[in-house]
Amino acid sequence: SQQGEEDPQALSIQEGENATMNCSYKTSINNLQWYRQNSGRGLVHLILIRSNEREKHSGRLRVTLDTSKKSSSLLITASRAADTASYFCATDGNTDKLIFGTGTRLQVFP
Amino acid sequence: GAGVSQSPRYKVTKRGQDVALRCDPISGHVSLYWYRQALGQGPEFLTYFNYEAQQDKSGLPNDRFSAERPEGSISTLTIQRTEQRDSAMYRCASSLFGTTSGGITGELFFGEGSRLTVL
Numbered sequence: 284s285q286q287g288e289e290d291p292q293a294l295s296i297q298e299g300e301n302a303t304m305n306c307s308y309k310t311s312i313n314n315l316q317w318y319r320q321n322s323g324r325g326l327v328h329l330i331l332i333r334s335n336e337r338e339k340h341s342g343r344l345r346v347t348l349d350t351s352k353k354s355s356s357l358l359i360t361a362s363r364a365a366d367t368a369s370y371f372c373a374t375d376g377n378t379d380k381l382i383f384g385t386g387t388r389l390q391v392f393p
Numbered sequence: 394g395a396g397v398s399q400s401p402r403y404k405v406t407k408r409g410q411d412v413a414l415r416c417d418p419i420s421g422h423v424s425l426y427w428y429r430q431a432l433g434q435g436p437e438f439l440t441y442f443n444y445e446a447q448q449d450k451s452g453l454p455n456d457r458f459s460a461e462r463p464e465g466s467i468s469t470l471t472i473q474r475t476e477q478r479d480s481a482m483y484r485c486a487s488s489l490f491g492t493t494s495g496g497i498t499g500e501l502f503f504g505e506g507s508r509l510t511v512l
Binding site: 328 | 434
C-alpha cells in the first residue's frame, strides 16, 4: 500500500521556471522525506523534514510541511534540464518503515 | 563498498522456479529495507531489518516471499514458485540508523535494483 499521493502526476516546464510538487498523506507522521529517481535508477534522498518543522531549504530546493492538512510541497527553483526525474515523497506514518507515494514525473525542457 | 550493491541486476526465470535476490548494504548500516517497484509507480514496502532481526514483514505479498539477513549485513530476498505477477524491479535500501520510536530519522540509500522477469 502507498501512504502518499503526489500531485501533479506529471509536470512539464521550461528551464529557469520553478517546479512545485505536492504530496498528501493519510496518517500522522514523525518525518517526511523527498527522493528523486532518474529514469529507472535507484532513488536518491533529497531532504528530510520533521513533523515539528514547517519549512526547510537545501540549495534550490524548498520543502514545506503542513501537518494539519497532512500535506507537503517540494519547490525546485530555477529548474534545469538535469532536474528531469521522478520525485517521490515518503513518510514513516509514526511507524518504523518508510512508505512512498506515487510520484511526480518532472520534465524540464532546455 | 561505496554504495548498496544488488545482484543479479537482471534475472529472467520461468514460472515455478525459485529466485534469490541479494543485497549488500553500505558497510555499518543498521537498517536494511526491501521494496518492489512497478513501472511508473513508487516503491512498495516489502520488509525491513535492524541488524539481523526482521522487524516488519507486513509488505510481503504472500508466503512465497521470504527474506533473511543472518549476520546483519548481506540480505537475501527469496521468491519461491515464481509467478508472472512477481515480475518487477526489486530494490534494496540501507540506512545508517536503526529505527526508533521517533520514526525514520535517517536517509535511505538505494541500490540500482534487480529486475525480475518471470516468463
